[in-house]
Amino acid sequence: MILAAVALWPGTPPSALAQPAGGEAAQDYAAKVRQMQQVIELQQRQLQAQQKQLEQQQQMLRALQEQVSGLVKAERQPAATPAPAQAAAPKTAAVPKAAKQAEEDWPGSFAVAGSKTRMALGGFAELDLIHDTGAITSPADFVTADIVTRGATKAEGSDGQTTFSVKATRFWFETRTPLEEGRLKTFLSVDFFGDPQSASPDLRLREAYGELSRYVFGGDLLVGQTWSTIHYADAWPNILDYEGPSAEVGQRLPQVRWSRAVGQGLTLKLGLESPDDHIIQGADALTTWPDGVASLEWLAGPLKFQGSALLRDLRASQDNGPSESALGWGLLANGNLGLPWLHKGDNLTFSLAYGQGMGSTINDAPPDAYYNDTDNSLEVLPVWGYYLAYEHRWTENLTSVILYGGLYVDNADNQPYDSYHSSQYSCANLIWQPASWWVLGGELLWGERVDKDGASGDDTRLQLTSKFIF
Template sequence: MDNNTQSPAISAAIVFAIQALYSQSLFAQVYVEADQLLQVIEDQQRQLEEQEAQIQRQSAALDALRQQVEELRRAIPHDPSLPPRLKNHPPEISPSELEVAIAEAPTDWPGSIQVFGSETRVKISGFAELDANYDTGAIVSPAEFITSAIVTSDRTAAEGEDGQTNVSVQVSRLKFETRTPWGGRKISTEMAMDFLRDFTTAEPILQLRKAYGRVSDIFVGGSLLLGQDWSTFTNLTAWPNTLDYEGPNALPSLRHPMVRWQRVYHPTLSLQVALEAPDERVFEGAVEVSRWPDAVFSVISQTDRVNFQGSFILRDLRGSGEPQSAVSDTGWGVNLSGVIDMPGRLAPDFFSYSFSYGAGYGGLLNDFPADASYDFYENRLEAIPTLAWYVGYQHWWTPCLYTVVTYGLVQQDNFDFQPGFAFRETQYSSINLTWTPTPQWLFGVEALYGTREDKDGAYGSVWRTQFTSRISF
């Protein structure tokens, strides 16, 4: 018998084993492919769900847009020459018709937009400004040219005695306004912010400029304002267009909370009466103790060529000195200010001015001199007599190029008991060249010169050169 001959049973066993191994390999491959297929199905299911959610969002957006278009169509006057629309038939609006409807929607407030579903209109505006300046002397107001901040003695390099450059965006501003009709009246609000909370640094620090609401024809035929705004003693129309944000030293420019009533008696004549917060008092040697609000009265006349405002303020000045007792005095001030448009060949140039005099109103001015000083020996608070005035002239070289020249003076009559470093006088001078290539962009250069003199004769002066770029929206 031959020992190398294999039996049929062994061969069959070998074939069966090979087939079993091959089948297991096929099964493993099928499992892998099935897992991959399930993953693909799950991914497609997830994509379908995302597409369905997107379709729902788009459907909701289309419904909202359709409602807006309907409201715009209702704002367009009906043309009798057009055939009447079929009842319950959705209108077909082309993009050009929609643009025309938006552009021609009636409004007396350019730049505002309607809040859909409401009668309120809103307007957002402001500007981004970059100021770069170089000072030749010591002054501690890098972003604003405050002449009372000129250092008169013991000047240091840190204060800019050897010259200093500052770059700031503090003047940049954001303003939000609304107007809402109400039974034949109008309710308006305004909120404005900038970054000038601390004038001793170039670092931008957010501050609230304005926050008020106003209702028209609400009391004795006049409007009522409640909130924070410029003092009623201020005539903003007479503010010269200096590139320096601060403007002339003699400009009344305080903002604080108030209640103000205004009535227009004639298209050229109106009256304002206000009670304003007794804050921002400046006392030498005493701590402010508020009691009664300031009372302010203003008469405003506005014609085609002349703006004039006459204002009177009455203030209760009350403070606590040494010993800790309350002492007080009465402060008052008169301001006459306005703008005169030049005639003939000088048009469209204009002249602006302001003249103020009184005692105890210094804290309302740009330079913020003391309102009153405390006499320790007599235990009394004395309102300081103050004279403040400025003039400005704006000349147009071309429709987009102009120059503003400004001069201002603030003087106080010092008392014998005031300290030697007490404020006595400041002077402010400026001239600029400003270019406005578009209404949204302003660029210019300005030269400023200021002086400060104290009661004891200490004196300081500073030249400043400022470059400004302002882009508005």
């Protein structure tokens, strides 16, 4: 045992070991001792290498511990007091992990350096090739109120006209910033419909607003210019014409809107909107009070529905004379009904509106009221309109829509004979989207305008569209 221990002790020379007597036996024993010494030296080298690796790992571990300690210390330190110039900046803080991940997963968005804001840009470049067989003074969009009813000239298209238009081309950008409570969203978009009576592009602001989510009494607060609270985007039919049905209700205008979910599938929307779009025939429109709008959206399975009510103060003055006022009001029901039992992807979109003094909220924009200068009275004009559209999905990227609608005004007795009385709007299309960034389509439209005295005009239009989305 002692001899074995000495033999295995590092650095013990062979001469220190007892050697057996005899020549051959001694030689064999010496060879074995040398063999064992070589094994011992090899193990020593391996142990030294392992010791060196262990020391390196310990150094790395100490470095990591120092980094973690530094991060914890920095996190516990109070935030520095912002400079006065930054005091008005939006207050932001950490948001729940799920919300933060949702922001980061916003498709196409990118982070704004030095802030928690993310931004996205987009739009499309559109060319519309349009041919009209009748006279109409809106060559780039099919406004049935602009169909000429009497004395049509060749300049207005009495012999037909062809238009190439890029006015529908659009650009937008949006930002989203997480706040301590909710989120701030800003949105701005422009197109080129600044001059509706010309085919030439003219830059125009469409929307510019900010919206605070879950910020005021648990609801969303929107401030700026966007679609009216009575407008319902889900009821908009999938058509190529920029204008849309003559009876479509809801313009883009400055407003303040509050909305909040009030039940399962129910959302209440309350808005105060600019009255600057009031149309008074025969006098100057005055703007004393904003329009008030209340809408209730209901989502139930395949049905998306919104009911709305509008109240407005109509005022007018002729030649700076006495002001006359009247109450305008309107009721609106519109929606979208999916038809999965008929065919996957098919749907109906519909709208029904009735009111008095609400004409300017509608696409064809007949007057809200007529100023009767014989007795200096303001007569509100009753109006009602509707449309129904059916969309069929032939394939995943090929769809068609067929649509019909109408708008009717109950004219005042003293209104001029050529005042707007009614219109019809119809269209059918085929739209193909060969790629996510390209839309091609063709659409056939027919419309008619009728005046108070019965004079009428109609137009048939063929529109071919190419849209590149970016």
